[in-house]
Amino acid sequence: MDLLVKTGAVKLRSHLEKFLVADENDESVRQSRNGSSQRAVWIVEPCSTNRDAVRFKNLNSGLYLTASDSPFLLGMMGKRVVQLSIFDPSRVEWEPICDGFQLKFRSSKEGKYLRANGGTPPWRNSVTHDSPLTGGTNAWLLWDVEPVSSSDLGSFNDALSPLSSFNSVFSDDFGGSCPGTPMSTRSIMSPATELFTKKRSGMDSFYNAKTVRLKSHHDKFLIAEEDQESVSQERNGSARNSRWVVEPVEGSNHTIRLKSCYGKYLTASNQPFLLGMTGRKVVQSMPRRLDSSVEWEPTKDGSQVRLKTRYGNYLRANGGLPPWRNSVTHDVPHRTATQDWVVWDVDILEISDYADYKMEDLKPKAKPIPGSGLGQSTDSGTYSPPKQDGRVIYYHVADDYGGVNDSVEGSSFTFKGHSVAELTQKLEEETGLENILVCTRSPLNGKLYPLRLQLPPNNTTMHIVVVPSTSRLADEFTKVGIS
Known part of the structure; x- marks a missing residue:
């Protein structure tokens, strides 16, 4: 709980990979794939009356996440979750409960949980507070917590000004040095993010990886072309240009860069692949200043990963007829038939020289990749992750x-x-x-x-x-x- 409060401002992401957002009517809440707006940002406040609970105040509306007493549908279990200013303080208090790397949020008033519903309308994208009825809906109560940096908040200090009444509580309970003074952006954004960034980020697929290759849904590998500019897919995974060096991004523990054998970075460009079409080119480049176009966020999809750009597009391996065949773009899949085009298998070819030996002992031993030309012994640092069942x-x-x-x-x-x-x-x-x-x-x-x-x-x-x-x-x- 202390860690959540010290984080200061968060986004809550459901098991459906959708964010909890304040609706435009400033009354209801829902789930949305768009996590870039201020409606997806929630200020975390400590509760003066309940040390085990927090309040969530929306950055855009200034209203509190509230467990109402109104049924979501008549005759059905599950009550509405809405936005309100404080009327009954206990209805805006939520107790965080750890479940692995995720959290459940229990209403202090009724003891029920914040629940992200799936299924058909009107349930789809709705948010209620309820208790799980079947084992399959337990995941509907789990939330990933993404800390929000002060640079992403815009008028962060203005949004925090109403919290002045909680300053003394925060300072006394959590080590603040100046009781009674406004909390600074720096203090509320203290380092408390590691727990919330492991979860479903997909970074474990690149654990201690130095060199990897990426295999698409079409059983083809991501290739850096010899022109040192374009990228494509190819079935030959033993080629030198199928290898990508993994670079961590300084100051971030959930994004990476991928460098080709030509020393250039995998880049999400702004150039359309074809005029009038949604996909944009993915290229090799060496920008003068490393920016977000060369940063990729791995997110889990079963035993595979998606690689997401800063702007929410995914690295996509295209199929079909030329010119789409073997091309690679970044885009958002809109049809079920193309959902698999954005998932990738990650084969780790080399581990980092700075890998922590003790942590490595905890990882399952894997067999080397046959025929890769990189040696057959795990002593050389070459291995492939074991295949997962299912x-x-x-x-x-x-x-x-x-x-x-x-x-x-x-x-x-x-x-x-x-x-x-x-x-x-x-x-x-x-x-x-x-x-x-x-x-x-x-x-x-x-x-x-x-x-x-x-x-x-x-x-x-x-x-x-x-x-x-x-x-x-x-x-x-x-x-x-x-x-």
């Missing part, structure tokens, strides 16, 4: 007529089972629905068909559509004897 399942929940909104990114999880029955049970836990039909889309006509045979091999990513038993499509399947 596959990544991407899923959408269909509407009453079996429709799916492909413009909205689906949820995903890693599945280690082997049968359709096991997958059905797992999806029921994830969605909170019962007696569902697990369907796949025909590549020929796009229609949905229930999945009844054995699943493909474990290394096959699957795209699934969940059809609720209450939908009209489920009734149609029953009438024709498909279930």
